[in-house]
Amino acid sequence: MVVLMKLLTVTLLGYALLAAQGDGGRKPDRVISIAAERFAFNPSKITLKQGDLVEFVLTSDDTDHGFRIPSAGIDLAIPPQSRGEARVRFIAKEKGEFAFECSRPCGAGHNLMRGIIEVK
Amino acid sequence: MKLLDPSFTPPAGQILAQRVQELEAKLDALLASRGAASPLAATPDSTAPTSTPPSQASGPAAASPPLQAVSITGDFQTAPDTETRLPVTGYMDFHVNKDSGDAFRPDFHRFVLLFGHSFSSRIKFWSELEVEHALVEGGEESGEIAIEQAYLDFLITPKFNLRAGMLLTPVGIVNERHEPPSFNGVERPFVESVIIPTTWRELGLGLTGDLGRGFRYRTYLTSALDASRFNAESGIAEGKSSGFDANMRNPATVARLEFAGVRRLTLGASLYSGLAGSQTPTVNPRVTIANVDGRYSFRRFDVRALYAHTWISRAGELNRLMRQQTGVNPNVASRMRGYYVEPAVHLLPRRLRHDLIAFSRYERYNTQQKMPDGFLPLAQFNRSSWVTGLTYKPVPDVAVKFDYVFNQNQSAVLRALNGINLGIGWWF
DSSP states (O other), rough: OHHHHHHHHHHHHHHHEEEEOOOOOOOSSSSEEEEEEETTTEEEEEEETTTTEEEEEEESSOOOEEEEGGGGGGGEEEOOOSOOEEEEEEOOSOOEEEEEEEOOOOOOTGGEEEEEEEEE | OOTTTOOOOOOHHHHHHHHHHHHHHHHHHHHHHHHHHHTTTTTSSSOOEEEEEEHSSSSSSSSSSSSSEEEEEEEEEEOTTTEEEEEEEEEEEEEEEETTTOEEEEEEEEEEEEEEEESSSSSSEEEEEEEEEEOOOOOSSSSSSEEEEEEEEEEEETTEEEEEEEOOOOOOSTOOOOOOOOOOOOSSSSSHHHOOOOOEOOOOOOOOEEEETTTEEEEEEEOOOOOOGOOOTTTTTGGGTTSSSSOOOOOOEEEEEEEEETTTEEEEEEEEEEETTTOOOOOOOOOEEEEEEEEEEOOOOOEEEEEEEEEEEEEEHHHHHHHHHSSOOOOSSSSEEEEEEEEEEEOOOSSSSSSEEEEEEEEEEEEEEOOOOTTOOGGGGEEEEEEEEEEEEEETEEEEEEEEEEEEESSSSOOOEEEEEEEEEEEE
């Protein structure tokens, strides 16, 4: 019985890890470019379908900005203009509205540098 | 077990043990390969950074967020040659100015530190503390130390948020967006110094929000201007309270609507209206300012333009009152106007990491566009300027600037002085 339980646990863990690895290799359903500039993201509202694997391609038109999605625990720096891009992939698992915001202080309008991901 | 795996058949004990060993080995290999992907804070692989997002890596509590992070790649991580971040941000502005016939005048114009704090995801503080001209001494005419902004944001919904404190008046381009690398020219545009008195901040409260489709707004009730300090040369600029001894008896209203729904295009319109007679009780003039502006970048070309118009009611009565009180007629106009257009081109190819921008700005501004009955305009206040120069950015947040200013006015007697400006400004 113990052996069976051990086998079950290992099998389930293995499946879970393989599934997670599989999402990383899956082609995104949507690739969305987001430009950051003092003090706005463009676009600032993004509509997704539930279950989509989405990739954001993040660039800056001026200084370096941050990109944080609190609901996903994502927080990364967007490099400054002409210094490359950041890409983040995630799965829109649940319906709802989820805020994203600049997490790197960038000037007078920093607090309002925000946007919304709407999952339908 | 059939429900979990249709191919499952109960094995004999020996086969079972062997299979468990194989699966454990696979699991170990998988865990090892996942462990190799470094977390965000780990030392980066600068060639192809890939990271497991924290929500995915941090245990059962974070295992099922509504947006499940899968991977983060690109240039997001800190490479060895990039800068070190300080816990505060700020900007600095060092200028050397020379008017024709004068000596070069170095000036550490602005030393600004910005502090912010998030009390929660919905309550945020932001502030800007400025020292101008490097030295502040009591009672002497030197620099100034000032709070440029200090406010709390209460974030409620994307369309509707509250803001209160010391606020930048949302008029024009530069007033709210004045970090040195974000504009060309050593000094700010004349129109945005005289017709729109940057840096214009007042005490107040109001609403902010993103209306969707690229539209966003800010609308505030703020402390009023003080008409007793208006004058012919700088218009309403001396009348801003900057939060000191401010008057909220008749709060001014200001609103700005911006469209930023197309990448690299920002269009804005502002309207300000307020009574300014707190220090002139018998005359309570209303100041109204309307402004439209825009910025656009296309490939290696940028252009920005702004138009601003100011109306002051009861300007004649204000002039007569001030002449009675002080003996000097301030000759305040009933209408002021200014506009500028600034095309610019990025001279270096995009693949180079340095940026060199050549720009030319034409400005026309008149603080005596229309005078009240009984008062005459002075021609020296009907002015225009060509500002031509270069901005070199070795990195996006450092701007080395040079420009030449051709000033003109309509006076046959008082000649406007031209000038050369050099400057270094940086944001960190």
